[in-house]
Amino acid sequence: MLDGSGFLDLHNACKWASVSPRTLRRWIDRGLRVHRHSSRSKILVRPADIEAFLISQQKPQPDLNAIVSATVQDLRAGGAR
Secondary structure (H helix, E strand, O other), rough: OOOOOOEEHHHHHHHHHOOOOHHHHHHOOOOOOOOOOOOOOOOEHHHHHHHHHHHHHHHOOOOOHHHHHHHHHHHHHOOOO
16 A cells, blocks of 8 residues: 555555545645655655644534533523622
8 A cells, every 4th residue: 555655646545544536636625745756747645644634624622511611600690690
């Protein structure tokens, strides 16, 4: 799957990431780092670059415990009036 330099061609990058070629092309359009020796050579991708791209695209998860606590405090403060 990996060539000797640690790169994947697009077909194998899709397999590695378990995504379709269309999804991988969208990722490339959105900033996934790719490597080429020339404008006519194969596009190559490192698995580490896919991982870094996916991490950069993650949205922060809300702290549900903090939201619930703040809501409960607001309700208690409103009920004490």
